[in-house]
Amino acid sequence: MSILTKPTDSGLVEPLPVGTPQKSTWQRYRWILWVVVLGAALAFPYVVDRPRFWIPNIGIKSLWLGTIAMSLVFLNRYVGLLSLAQMTLAGIAAYGVGYMVVTLDQSVFLAVPVGILVGTVAGFLVALIAARTKAIYFLMITLAIGQVVYSFASQSIEVTNARRGLAPIPRPDLGVVDFAQLHIFYYGALAAAVLCYLLCRYVAATSFGLALQGIRDSPERMSALGYNVNRYRIAAMTFTAFIASIGGVIMVFDRAQVDPDVVSLSSTLDILVVAVIGGVGSLGGVFVGGIVLTLLDNFAQNVTERYMTLTGLVFIVVLLFAPTGLAGVGKQVVRALSTRRRAPQAPTAPDVPTPPGITDPSNERKQQ
Amino acid sequence: MTDVALRVADVSKHFGGLKAMRNVDLEIADGERISVIGTNGAGKSTLFNLIAGVFPVTSGRIELFGHDVTGLSTAKRAKRGLARTFQTSRLFEQLTAAENVFVALGGSEFRGASLRVAWPSSKHVNTVNRWSRVERLLDRVGLGDKGSAIVADLSHGEQRQLELAMALALQPKLLMLDEPAAGFSPAERIHLVRLLRELPEEITLLLIEHDMDIALAVANRVVVMHDGEKILEGSPADIRASERVREIYLGGSLDDVA
Ligand SMILES: Nc1ncnc2c1ncn2[C@@H]1O[C@H](COP(=O)(O)OP(=O)(O)O)[C@@H](O)[C@H]1O
Ligand SMILES: [Mg+2]
Numbered sequence: 039m040s041i042l043t044k045p046t047d048s049g050l051v052e053p054l055p056v057g058t059p060q061k062s063t064w065q066r067y068r069w070i071l072w073v074v075v076l077g078a079a080l081a082f083p084y085v086v087d088r089p090r091f092w093i094p095n096i097g098i099k100s101l102w103l104g105t106i107a108m109s110l111v112f113l114n115r116y117v118g119l120l121s122l123a124q125m126t127l128a129g130i131a132a133y134g135v136g137y138m139v140v141t142l143d144q145s146v147f148l149a150v151p152v153g154i155l156v157g158t159v160a161g162f163l164v165a166l167i168a169a170r171t172k173a174i175y176f177l178m179i180t181l182a183i184g185q186v187v188y189s190f191a192s193q194s195i196e197v198t199n200a201r202r203g204l205a206p207i208p209r210p211d212l213g214v215v216d217f218a219q220l221h222i223f224y225y226g227a228l229a230a231a232v233l234c235y236l237l238c239r240y241v242a243a244t245s246f247g248l249a250l251q252g253i254r255d256s257p258e259r260m261s262a263l264g265y266n267v268n269r270y271r272i273a274a275m276t277f278t279a280f281i282a283s284i285g286g287v288i289m290v291f292d293r294a295q296v297d298p299d300v301v302s303l304s305s306t307l308d309i310l311v312v313a314v315i316g317g318v319g320s321l322g323g324v325f326v327g328g329i330v331l332t333l334l335d336n337f338a339q340n341v342t343e344r345y346m347t348l349t350g351l352v353f354i355v356v357l358l359f360a361p362t363g364l365a366g367v368g369k370q371v372v373r374a375l376s377t378r379r380r381a382p383q384a385p386t387a388p389d390v391p392t393p394p395g396i397t398d399p400s401n402e403r404k405q406q
Numbered sequence: 407m408t409d410v411a412l413r414v415a416d417v418s419k420h421f422g423g424l425k426a427m428r429n430v431d432l433e434i435a436d437g438e439r440i441s442v443i444g445t446n447g448a449g450k451s452t453l454f455n456l457i458a459g460v461f462p463v464t465s466g467r468i469e470l471f472g473h474d475v476t477g478l479s480t481a482k483r484a485k486r487g488l489a490r491t492f493q494t495s496r497l498f499e500q501l502t503a504a505e506n507v508f509v510a511l512g513g514s515e516f517r518g519a520s521l522r523v524a525w526p527s528s529k530h531v532n533t534v535n536r537w538s539r540v541e542r543l544l545d546r547v548g549l550g551d552k553g554s555a556i557v558a559d560l561s562h563g564e565q566r567q568l569e570l571a572m573a574l575a576l577q578p579k580l581l582m583l584d585e586p587a588a589g590f591s592p593a594e595r596i597h598l599v600r601l602l603r604e605l606p607e608e609i610t611l612l613l614i615e616h617d618m619d620i621a622l623a624v625a626n627r628v629v630v631m632h633d634g635e636k637i638l639e640g641s642p643a644d645i646r647a648s649e650r651v652r653e654i655y656l657g658g659s660l661d662d663v664a
Contacts, residue, residue, distance in 0.1 A: 245512055245520040245533075248501070252509040255498040262458060262492075263513030263576065264484035 079228055083221040093220045095336055098292045100328030101227040102128075105234050105285030107312040107324040109278035112238050114313070115321070116247060117274045118254030123164050123180035125309045126187050127279045128286030129301035131157025135287055136204035136296040137197065146210040153290070154283040161279020162272065169271040184306055192298035203297025207290055217291065227288045231325070234281050238321055241277060250274050311349065315356050409436045410472060411580050411610040412457065417466030419452055426452045428634045429466075436579075439602075439611045441621035443645075444631035445654070450614045451493050453631070454582050457612075458490050459483045471579065484513060487579030491569040491586060493614075497557045503568050504553035507540045510575035539575075547571040548597050562589040570601075581605070582612045587620055599623055622646065630654075 086092035110124045134156035138149035168179045191198045198204065209217040217223040241247050249270055252260050257267045290296050299305060308331060316327030330352065338348045412434040419427035427449045434440055442450050456463050457470075459480040468476050470486050478486075498506050508524065522530055526537050544550050547567040552560065560568065570586055587595050595617065602624045605611060615621040622628065622642040630638040630645065632654055638645070645651055 240523070241521070243523050243525060245508075245522060245524045248505055248509050248524050249512055251501055252498045252506075255500055256496040258460070258480075259492070259496040259498070259572075260509075260513075261480035262484055262490055262496075263510050263572070264481050265513050266479075266481050 076232075080225075083224055090220065093224050094292060096329065096332045097224050098227050098288065099332045100325060101224075101231045102285045102288040102292060102328075103308065103312050103331060104316070104325035104328035105231050105288065106282050107309050107316065107327060108234060108238060108321055109281040109285070110309060110313050111316070111321055111324055112242070112281065113274060113278050116242050116250045116254060117271060119271070119275070120177050121168075121180045121275070121278070122177060122306055122310065123161075123168075123183050124278065124282045125306040126180075126184040126301050127157050127161045127164070128282040128289060129191070129296070129305070130160045130187065131283035131286035132290035132296040132300055133191065133198060133204070135290045136207055139207050140204040146212075150287055153287050154280065157283030157286055158276060158280045161282070162276045164279070165272040165275035169268050169275065181306070184301065185303070188298055188301045188303070191301050198296075198298070201298060203295055203299075205295030205297075207294050207296065209291045209294070223291065227292075230284055230288060234284055235321060238281065246270075246273070311353055314353060410434070410469070411436045411438070412471075412612070413467075413469040414453070414457065415467040415469070417456060417468065418464045419449075419456055419461075420464045425634055427456065427464075430631075430634075430636050432629065432636065434580075434610055434612065437607055437610055439613070439624055439626050440629060441613045441615055441625035441627075441642075442629045442631060443615070443618070443621055447633075448631040449634045450631055451584055452634075454490060454584055454612075454614065457483075457582065458488060484576065487576075488582070489573040489576040489578035489580070490582040491566075491573050491584055493584040493588075495562075495565045495569050497565060497568060497572075499558045500556065502554050502556055503549055503560060503564075504537075504540050504544065506557060506568055507543050507571050507575055508536060510572035511536050511539055513576060543571045543575055546574065547601065548594070563591060563594050566590065567594070570598075578609065580610045580612065584614045585616055586613070587615060587617050595620060 082097055083089055083093050106124055106128045109127075110121060113119045113121050113124075131153045134153035135146075135149045138144040138152050139146065144152075164180065164183055167183070168176055171179055192201055194200060209223050211218045215222055215226065217226055242250075249260070249265060252263075252265070253267055253270055260267050260270075286300075289300065293300075312324055312327035312331050314327070315330050316323030316325065331349070334349050334352065410433060412432070414430055414432040417427060417430050418425070430449075430453065432453075442453065444450050455461060457468060459475070459478060459482075463476060466476075467474060470483060470488060473486065475483050475486065498509060501509070504526075505524075512520075520532075522528065522533060524533060526533075528534065541550075541553065544553050547570050549564060549567050549571065552564060555564075557565065557568065566586055566589060570583070573581060573583070587598055590598060599620055602611065602613070602620075611624070613621065613624060615624075622645065625642055628640060628642055628645045629636055630648075630651055637654075638648060638650055640648070
């Protein structure tokens with residue numbers, strides 16, 4: 039394959055100049071937000087007053103909640119599917135790690151890849167069952183599969199050790215990096231979450247990702263164009279199972295054990311809440327959702343006995359007043375501030391035909 | 407060549423108790439230009455959907471380029487060289503016009519699954535070629551300056567033009583257009599007729615069109631449908647002269663047809 043061949047003739051396909059009018063102000067300055075957020079995330083273990091509380095309960099937990107919710111958001115945003123199986127798949131990956139470490143006494147070097155593989159393959163199997171169905175049926179099938187896994191996990195003695203689960207699953211000391219140290223593990227989780235985010239953005243920007251968005255908008259059209267819609271849906275679900283599995287691996291080391299709780303309905307709903315608070319459709323917003331949920335989880339009890347009620351209220355308020363989630367609110371503010379800056383089309387040299395100005399496919403779209 | 411591009415043999419379609427299509431026979435040779443006319447509800451779009459495989463026939467048989475495709479999926483028929491547009495636009499609403507065509511090209515190139523970044527700034531030769539084809543197709547249908555517009559922001563007429571560009575992107579052997587001029591301005595109609603007349607000779611065209619001027623100007627043969635049946639077939643001149651067609655349209659002028 040001749041990679042990176044430069045087009046030679048006619049200048050027909052001149053790349054878009056940087057900062058083309060297609061880029062909104064929001065997109066142009068998004069990197070500043072990124073620097074701030076990443077800086078805050080990096081400084082976090084050193085600026086909090088009680089690291090042993092904050093790092094695991096807020097930091098690490100937000101990261102794996104966010105990563106798993108991101109797999110849900112990817113499916114929703116780019117393929118138009120709402121899957122309630124993502125937490126289940128993460129849980130299956132966690133069980134995979136647990137079984138390798140606890141039952142088979144294997145090293146984490148083997149346990150982690152096996153866990154991710156098991157979760158991904160499980161996602162592929164779920165996809166085979168669910169990919170043909172749509173909308174509410176898809177939601178119900180993925181929910182039902184989760185319930186089947188939950189009842190298996192809480193009953194099987196040999197595989198999952200029933201209600202007691204598999205423990206201990208200690209954070210490993212890998213020599214070079216010692217994940218047994220809390221802040222090191224936090225940075226590992228942060229790196230994994232950021233890589234998952236970048237991978238999702240990358241996949242969305244490929245020809246494959248564009249085809250997925252085509253399926254989201256019109257599956258009939260995609261079939262008429264010769265695409266095997268089903269196969270694309272299965273591929274997308276398998277990919278998001280991979281992302282969810284990585285979240286599941288972070289989770290299992292964070293909890294140091296795995297039990298049926300992780301595949302329960304309430305864990306599944308947690309992921310949905312995180313996705314909605316972060317803004318279904320916003321890949322990065324899920325981490326905001328994760329932080330909000332963990333903060334509520336830890337501090338709401340101090341304010342009120344009715345913790346669940348408060349979470350429910352936040353959920354409803356977000357749905358009512360910020361259908362694009364909390365991250366969406368920030369985005370809207372930046373957009374509102376920048377509308378007057380929408381410049382006219384940049385003039386182009388008359389003899390060079392402009393390429394069809396295609397916006398970067400990963401750019402923010404209108405929310406439906 | 408006089409090879410048969412499409413053969414519809416004794417095809418019927420029932421929707422529950424509704425007989426939307428009754429024992430229709432149709433044979434189209436390679437390179438022919440056929441217009442299908444008929445009142446609303448005559449079964450024209452149903453005929454397209456059966457040929458494209460959107461739903462199965464109740465009875466009968468459909469052959470594309472000499473192969474029985476009656477049991478094949480829509481996607482497999484598309485890969486045999488069939489492209490169609492929809493009466494109501496089915497576009498990728500949240501993508502730009504150019505991205506719509508880019509995705510359409512993926513269907514014919516079998517490269518849709520590529521994990522290469524699809525940005526126009528990509529330097530990879532395949533991506534570069536694909537974007538330049540996108541540009542040519544948009545120019546061809548008169549959307550040259552609309553590439554970067556999100557589909558939802560395009561006018562109705564522009565969306566119809568984009569439908570056409572996406573069908574052409576497949577480089578089809580058989581092109582089926584379902585009322586492509588609906589909502590077009592007079593200028594866009596003229597552009598469409600020119601475009602259809604300039605289609606490469608080997609492309610077989612099956613056209614459903616409201617506008618009789620377009621239907622008769624483009625076709626070398628016209629098929630009249632009524633109430634789920636094919637009632638007449640002939641040259642544009644025959645159809646203009648036909649008493650039967652006049653009767654069906656209640657003695658109105660031919661401009662009321664379809
Ligand atoms: N998917 C469907 N389900 C049920 N009835 C349908 C369907 N598609 C078309 N019909 C019916 O079949 C008849 C023919 O419709 P159609 O082929 O769309 O007509 P035309 O395109 O000639 O206006 C109409 O009575 C229509 O209501
Ligand atoms: Mg119709």
